[in-house]
Amino acid sequence: MIETKEKLFGIIDLNARFELTRYKPVRALLKSRWMPLLPILINLFIFVIILLAAFSGGLSAGNYNFGIMIVWILWWVLLMLMLVPGFSRAWCMVCPFPIFADWAQRTRLFDVKPGKLGGLGLKWPKKLSNMWVMNIAFLVTTFFSGFMTVMPIATFILLGIIILAAFVVGLVFEKRTFCLYLCPVSGFQGLYSQFATIEVRRKDWEICKNHNPKTCYVGNEKGYGCPWMRTPFDFQKNTYCGMCLECLKTCPYDNMAINLRPPGVDLLVNTKREPRGLDEAWKAFIMLGIAIVFYLAFQGPWGFFKDMVRGATLPGYLGYITFHTTFNLLIIPGIFFVFAYLSKRLSGNKDVPLKTVFTNFAYTLVPMGLGVWMGFSVGILLPNGSYILHVLSDPFAWGWNLLGTASVPWTPVLTGIMGYVQGAILLVFFLFAVGYGWLLAKQTYADTVQARRGFLPILAFLTLITLVFLWLFLG
Amino acid sequence: MKMKNEYLAIAIVILATVVTVAGILGFENYRRQSEYTVELIARATEHGNWYPSTIKLAYGKPAKILIRNIDVVSHGFALPDFEIAVPEIKAGEAVVVEFTPNKRGTFPFLCTIWCSNRHMEMRGRLIVE
Numbered sequence: 315m316i317e318t319k320e321k322l323f324g325i326i327d328l329n330a331r332f333e334l335t336r337y338k339p340v341r342a343l344l345k346s347r348w349m350p351l352l353p354i355l356i357n358l359f360i361f362v363i364i365l366l367a368a369f370s371g372g373l374s375a376g377n378y379n380f381g382i383m384i385v386w387i388l389w390w391v392l393l394m395l396m397l398v399p400g401f402s403r404a405w406c407m408v409c410p411f412p413i414f415a416d417w418a419q420r421t422r423l424f425d426v427k428p429g430k431l432g433g434l435g436l437k438w439p440k441k442l443s444n445m446w447v448m449n450i451a452f453l454v455t456t457f458f459s460g461f462m463t464v465m466p467i468a469t470f471i472l473l474g475i476i477i478l479a480a481f482v483v484g485l486v487f488e489k490r491t492f493c494l495y496l497c498p499v500s501g502f503q504g505l506y507s508q509f510a511t512i513e514v515r516r517k518d519w520e521i522c523k524n525h526n527p528k529t530c531y532v533g534n535e536k537g538y539g540c541p542w543m544r545t546p547f548d549f550q551k552n553t554y555c556g557m558c559l560e561c562l563k564t565c566p567y568d569n570m571a572i573n574l575r576p577p578g579v580d581l582l583v584n585t586k587r588e589p590r591g592l593d594e595a596w597k598a599f600i601m602l603g604i605a606i607v608f609y610l611a612f613q614g615p616w617g618f619f620k621d622m623v624r625g626a627t628l629p630g631y632l633g634y635i636t637f638h639t640t641f642n643l644l645i646i647p648g649i650f651f652v653f654a655y656l657s658k659r660l661s662g663n664k665d666v667p668l669k670t671v672f673t674n675f676a677y678t679l680v681p682m683g684l685g686v687w688m689g690f691s692v693g694i695l696l697p698n699g700s701y702i703l704h705v706l707s708d709p710f711a712w713g714w715n716l717l718g719t720a721s722v723p724w725t726p727v728l729t730g731i732m733g734y735v736q737g738a739i740l741l742v743f744f745l746f747a748v749g750y751g752w753l754l755a756k757q758t759y760a761d762t763v764q765a766r767r768g769f770l771p772i773l774a775f776l777t778l779i780t781l782v783f784l785w786l787f788l789g
Numbered sequence: 790m791k792m793k794n795e796y797l798a799i800a801i802v803i804l805a806t807v808v809t810v811a812g813i814l815g816f817e818n819y820r821r822q823s824e825y826t827v828e829l830i831a832r833a834t835e836h837g838n839w840y841p842s843t844i845k846l847a848y849g850k851p852a853k854i855l856i857r858n859i860d861v862v863s864h865g866f867a868l869p870d871f872e873i874a875v876p877e878i879k880a881g882e883a884v885v886v887e888f889t890p891n892k893r894g895t896f897p898f899l900c901t902i903w904c905s906n907r908h909m910e911m912r913g914r915l916i917v918e
Contacts, residue, residue, distance in 0.1 A: 351798060359805035366810060373836075374859040375880030413802075424798040464861070712817055713855055713883035 318582055320756070322749045328582070332574040333517075335562070344572065345563050347424055347537075350407045358410035360384070365473060367709050371466025377724070379466040380709035383701050385473075386463050387694060393503070394691040399577070399684055402510035403503050407557040411477050412493055415484020416541070426537055435488045438495055445593035448501030449600055453642060455498045456604050457635050460611065460624035490541045493556055505597045506684050507552040508580035508677075509746075513573050514546070514555050514562075521569045522547035530561040530570065537563030546570060551580040551588045581677045581750050582757065592669075595676030596647065602679055602779070603642035605686045609786050613693045650676065653775040661759050661768030674758045675772045678751040682776055685743020686783055689736035693787070696732050700725040736787035744780045748773060825885070826852040831864040831878060831900070834907035839898070843914045846890045854886040865901030868915060877902060890917040 318328050335341045343349055368381030376382030397404045417423050419431040461468040476497065483492040493500050516522050516530075530546040533539035537560040540546055544554055546561035561570045584590045610616060611623040618630075625631040654672040700722060707720035714720065728735070755769035756762065821828060830840040846852045858864050858878040866875040871888055878884050900911035 347794070355798070355801045355805055358802065359809060362806050362809050363813075366813060371881065372859060373861065375861045377879065378881030422795060423802065424795045425792070708883065710813075710817070711857065711859075711881045711883050713857070713885060 318579075320582065320753050322576060322578070322753070323745075326576050328576055328579045330576060333571045334512075334574060335568075335571045340572075341562070341568065344559050345536075347426070347563070349559055350557075351424060353408040354410050354413055357408050358413060361410050361473070363709055365470060367705075367711075368466040368470035368473065370710050370712075371470075373465055373467055374711070376464045376466055376469075377701055378704060378708070378711045380705040381466050381469050382463065383698075383705045385469055387698050388702055391691040391695045393499075394684075394687045395695075398503055398506045399509060399688070400511055401557075402507040402512050402514075402552045403555060403557050404512075405503060406493060406500065407559070409493075411480045411497075412484060412490060414477075414481050415492065418481070418485060419489070420538065426533070426535055428533070428535060431489070431538075433485045433488075436486055438487050438491045442495060444495070444591060445501045445504070445597050447495055448498060449593065449597050451496060451498040452501055453600055453604070453639065456608075457638065459608065460620075460634075463612070464624070489543055490556060490558075494542060494554060501597050502601050504553040505594055505601070505680060506687075507555075508583075509578045509680050509684055510552055511574060511577050513552055513575055513580075514557055514559075515550075515571055515573060516547050517569045517571045519548075521567050525567065525569075529564040529566065533560070534564050534566075536566075537561075539564070545587075549588065550583045550585060553580070553588070553594070578681055578746060578750055581680055582753055584674075584757070590673050590677060592673055595673050596643070598676050598679035598683055599646045599650065600642045601683045602686060603646040604638075605683065605690055606782070606786075607638055607641065609690055609693075609783075613690070614786070650679075650775060653771045656771035657755075657768040660770060661764040663759050663764050663768065665760070666758060671758055671768070674754050675751065677754060678747045678772060678776060681743045681746035681750060682779055685740050685746070686779075688743070689739045689783065689787055692736050692739065693732060696728050696735075697726040698724075699727060733788040737784050740780060740783050740787065744776060747776050751776060821855065824853060825855040826850075828855045828857065829866075829913075831856055831858040831866070832860045833862060833864070833900075833905040834910040835905055836860055838911055839900075839913035841913075843916060845916045845918060848890055848893050848917050851887070851889045855883060856886060857883045860904070862904045863902050864904050864911070866898065867901045868896065868898045870896040874901065890915075893917050 321327055335344065364381045364384055367379055368385075371379040371381060376386075393405055413423075415433075419433045419435075420427055421432055455472065458468060458472070462472055463469075479496065480492045483496060484490075522528070525547075528545070528547055529536075529539075531539050540561060541558055542554055542556045546555075546565075549555065562568075562572075610619055612620075619634075621627070622630040622634040651672060654675055655668060657675065658666065658668050658671045701724060703717075703719040703722045707717045708714045709716075751772050752765070752769055755765040755772070759765040759768050826846060827844045829844060830837075832838060832840065844854070856866055856875065856878060858880055861880050863877050863879050865877055866884075866886065867873065868886075868888075870892065871890070873886060873888055875884050875886060894917060896915045896917070898913050898915055900908060902908075904911065
């Protein structure tokens with residue numbers, strides 16, 4: 315854990331932690347090898363149903379399809395509203411996609427088999443050991459959002475590709491290479507988990523310093539060495555911690571903890587081992603840009619744009635892909651670059667590189683982007699949530715009525731106040747973005763005067779983004 | 790003891806995957822055969838039209854028709870000679886029509902919602918023998 319004297323908004327102690335694993339039943343539960351295997355297996359069952367429903371649903375409309383509704387209404391909303399901001403990469407903990415690769419590598423599902431893991435175990439290229447591939451993978455995935463969210467078979471194909479890729483990559487490359495550097499949904503979880511209110515961290519550095527070999531990294535009879543190839547004894551950011559709980563099992567001193575913490579403390583971490591980077595900055599831009607495009611396409615009143623996204627005509631669809639790519643990779647970062655440049659100029663600091671200013675302040679878009687996505691998710695859930703009751707009773711649209719809710723009609727809920735809810739969420743996260751922006755300004759510039767001047771353009775950018783979304787949400 | 794857990798975990802994987810898929814498909818197959826007389830798929834003419842386009846029912850025997858709209862637009866279902874109509878079957882929805890054919894002959898059934906430019910061609914035949 316990084317020690318900082320800074321306080322968020324001048325009142326929140328960023329060093330405050332509450333260790334959940336101090337309670338014996340909690341620690342015992344998390345040290346059991348059934349955790350997280352059992353939730354993964356339950357999830358595997360749910361995803362088998364999702365895949366079957368998505369496959370049997372074919373090209374039909376997705377409103378009454380279990381696959382579409384659970385993935386794009388329930389899972390996505392849970393992820394953005396609760397799992398990532400609250401529980402970091404809790405989804406990665408219970409994700410069923412890598413289970414077959416893990417099984418193939420370890421030749422065990424439950425037990426720990428000491429020794430070398432199976433598969434080719436190749437190392438992923440160092441140059442690609444960052445978020446760039448995931449940035450592109452996620453962006454490319456969103457090219458097909460107009461199909462995936464309405465056509466069950468498109469969701470089946472997407473999930474099928476991810477599951478197959480996770481397996482094949484697991485056979486070729488070491489450990490969780492796929493989750494770390496390739497999975498399209500891993501990147502934004504990693505980025506936004508920096509804001510999460512939960513963390514896995516070592517407790518006492520002295521214990522780790524004197525402990526050899528470091529079983530959290532190499533494994534022992536109780537568990538495997540970190541599958542995410544982290545060094546649990548010293549990492550300080552959630553970004554690449556998949557919360558697999560192996561380090562809690564392998565530490566003989568119970569020196570690993572799960573803590574509750576103030577949101578966003580990782581945003582201030584910038585160490586040699588875990589530096590801020592352009593890959594994460596671009597992930598933040600891409601997420602913000604996609605939120606804008608998705609809002610325009612799925613929740614806005616612009617029919618022509620919807621037609622472009624759903625591929626009504628080939629030229630329109632190609633136009634959407636071109637616009638979407640340019641907007642996310644160039645226009646949003648370009649606009650932000652102008653504000654970063656103004657920040658440097660206004661600060662009067664000639665020593666700090668512009669790249670540092672640009673990268674550091676890009677992390678203000680973590681709380682900002684998360685707030686935008688949470689607002690967007692509310693806009694998915696309230697109008698469409700009632701479909702879930704239907705699909706739970708009739709998951710394959712075969713005329714079942716398992717829970718007696720198959721005839722529940724589509725019932726939008728609280729849509730009259732939806733815009734205000736979205737706006738309120740946005741404003742709360744705007745405040746977090748401003749709070750952390752100020753702390754980042756103090757990290758970036760030499761003194762408070764420079765920081766104050768340099769922060770003004772960033773504050774203007776964050777305000778601009780907030781106003782744009784308030785306009786979109788409230789109309 | 791440990792291998793016991795390993796086998797248990799493997800059993801759960803098999804249960805969650807192979808057994809789940811086989812169980813669902815087997816149950817559905819049994820359900821359709823035992824509960825419904827015939828299954829009718831609703832699709833716009835351009836997407837394949839009613840399938841099957843001709844259905845046969847036995848005279849005087851209560852019938853249950855499962856109609857599944859696997860299309861991207863709503864369809865309706867009408868069997869005018871028996872005064873049966875389902876005003877709207879939404880895309881992805883399944884409905885059941887129950888009646889007893891009390892006339893012999895060949896009767897048209899049709900879609901009652903303007904579903905495409907070839908909506909008027911979305912017709913099928915019911916043969917009661």
